[in-house]
Structures are given as C-alpha cells and as structure tokens.
Amino acid sequence: MAETVAVRPAEGRDPGGFAYEDRPRLLEGLRAYGLIVAMWVRSTMAYRASFVMTTLGNLAATAFDFVTIVLMFTHVDALGGYTLPEIALLYGVSATAFGLADLLLGSMERLGRRVRDGTLDTLLVRPVPVLAQVAADRFALRRIGRITQGLAVLAYALLTLD
Template identity: 40%
Template sequence: MAEQRAVRMYGLLAWTWIRAAAQQPVSLVLLTLATAIVGALDMAAILVMFARAPRIAGFEAPEVLFLYGTSALSFAVADSLFGTTERLGRHIREGTLDTMLVRPVSPLIQIATEDFSPRRVGRVVTPTGVLLLVVPRLDVDWTPGRVAMVPAMVLTGVAIFAGLWVLTASVQFVLIDGHGATKSVTYGGAFLTQYPLSMFGREFVRGVTFVVPLAFVNWQPALYVLDRADPIGLPWGLRFAAPVVAAALCALAAVAWRAGLRHYRSTGS
C-alpha cells in the first residue's frame, strides 16, 4: 500500500511539472531536440573511434554500440526518474529541505520530481534507436534466454543507476558539498559502462564489480548475450546476478536515505 501511494504521488507531482512545461510548447520541443542531440555525442565518439580501428578491446562496432545503447538507455531513464536527487545538498544549505519535511509527501519524491519535464524523453531517443538498429546486426545465436536478457538488463540497469542516484544523494546528508564527488559515480559510471570493461585493468574491473557494481549494469549480462568469455575470468554465474545486485543496491540506498533523514538536523529556517 505504501509503495502504491508513493508511485501515485510521484505520478501526480511529475504530471504537475509536465503540465507547467507544456504551457510553452515551442520551447519544450526545442529543448527536447537539444537533449537528444547532446545525448548522441557519446555515440558519435564511439563511431569516430571505429573509423580508426576495427575493434575496441577485442569488440566490434555492433557489440560496443550494444553496450552503449543498453547503458545510455538505462542511465537516461534512471536520471529522468531520480537524477534531481543530487540537489539534496543545495536544499540542505538553503533550508528548503525543512519545508519538504512538513509536507505529507516523501522528501525523496519531492526532490526526484523537481522540475520534471517531458524534455527528459529526449535522452532516451538516441540509445533506443541505436538498440533497434544494432541488435539485429549482432552475430549471436538468439536463444530465448538471450532475447529475454536484453530488456531485463535494461530494467536492472535502471534499478542500479537509480540506487546509485539515491545512495550518492544520501551521502550529502553528511557531506553537504559532496555534489561533485557523487557525479563521478553516477555520470562517470554511465560513461564507463558504454565501453567494454576489458579496456581497463584487472583490479579496476574487480572494483566496479564487487565495490561499486557498475559491471552489472550491462557488462556481465552482455557477456552472456554476446556469448563472450569474461576477460578476467570471473565466475560465469555473475552474468545472471544483476537482478540480485540491483535489489540489494536499492535496499541499501533506501536504508541510507532513511538513516540520513533520521539524523538530519534542521537549519532552523
């Protein structure tokens, strides 16, 4: 019941912001197009790299674009849903979090829906188009398991990025000026997962697998879809661990957020 109410309140607040944004349709359309174009720059960088080399870390262009598409789509959806939680530190400094705490809606929902705009849809256009084009071109045996893994990895990727957004935002209850550091995990993680992790050192890959679980956004599931061996020899079963990792990370984020709220001391505003 509480979860249903939270989803309903999120939808109502998001719809309020959408209606406000729709009052200026020309501006909304232009901003949406600009967002889509900016989102395509990462894909353009990948294409430029392949103009100079036939493979990147042993992966061909369709395979790397598959990694880009799944990562960018997951991140775009998670960013649209929870990206504004990174503003928590600003709300604490300005005292506006105190106002949110006396309203009959979770502060997390209020911050997450802040300035919600349909232009956020522009972020999903490029990765969705890339996936539609590149998936049929992958040289793999499309078993039912691999077919099911593609939407599953996108959904679990959304959950992992959403968990990271909330978890890193929760750090700002302690480190109010930690906004820049949290971006290195969220935006940095999004950039990292667009490329084969085999580009990086063994210890680094272990770190983004077992410490900050970015490898489960798309790398480990993609190894199964692409029928590739793990370059550093991690257990085969990790390819299917993303749902468990996503659930654990979201649970940890929820605990961290509640602990932050419990120990928060009002600014007195």
C-alpha cells in the same frame, strides 16, 4: 558447531520484508510522485515549441557521443576485441539506463542544496513521502531525448548482432 535456525518472516510482514501497513504508504508515494510529475509536465507543455527544441537539442548533443565512437571505428575493425555493434549494444544499454535514472530521479542531486538552504523542512512537514517529493521536483521531460538516443543505438545494435 553452529546450529542452523530457519528464519521466517516477522509477524505482519510479507516475504519481501514490507510490513502490510507499509503498502498503502508505498502506493501513496507513487501516487504523489505521479501527481508532481504531471504538474511539471503540464507546465512544460505550456511552451511546446520550447520543449521540442530543447528535447531535439538534448538528442543531438548526446548523439555526438556515439558519432565519436563511429568515427573511431572508421579506422579500425575492432577496438579491444569488440566490434562496433558490440560497443553499440553496451553504449545503448548504458545510455538508456542512465537516461531513465536521470529522468525519474534526476532531482535527487539537489537534496544537498535543499539541506543547506533549509528548504527540505518544507518537504518534511507535508503528508507525502519525502523521496517522492524530492525525486519528482523539477521533473524535466526534455531528458527524454537522451533516452531516445540510447534506444536508437540499442535498436541498431540488436538488429546487427546475432
């Protein structure tokens, strides 16, 4: 018969598993991420009209997804047992979540390219966490249009559902 042994956190670690000395490194990474994002936002805001037009274009392009769903519901009352407000809730939550992930970590898709062309090495020698650098690289504030559209659909769903 197996004996149950109580496991306690290792010395120098909090219950979450982080070593106490890792906390400043985590904060350092978040600070670096914020600084890199601020740099990209400043460069984006240098051309405000371009930012507004691309954000509105992004909002309009993603809005066509939900317009298609609304058009389907003009012919039926329920689809798979779900009504339009229920589908809108699912759509709004997923669009907002994917939009936030794309906004905050959208540059992670370039990691493979950085490895292949050798530019990841420049990030490895900097005294900043690599994840913060890669995630914040080419931060595109224009992606906020997708989040706005998702939040608008989510607001509609929450207002119409019980």
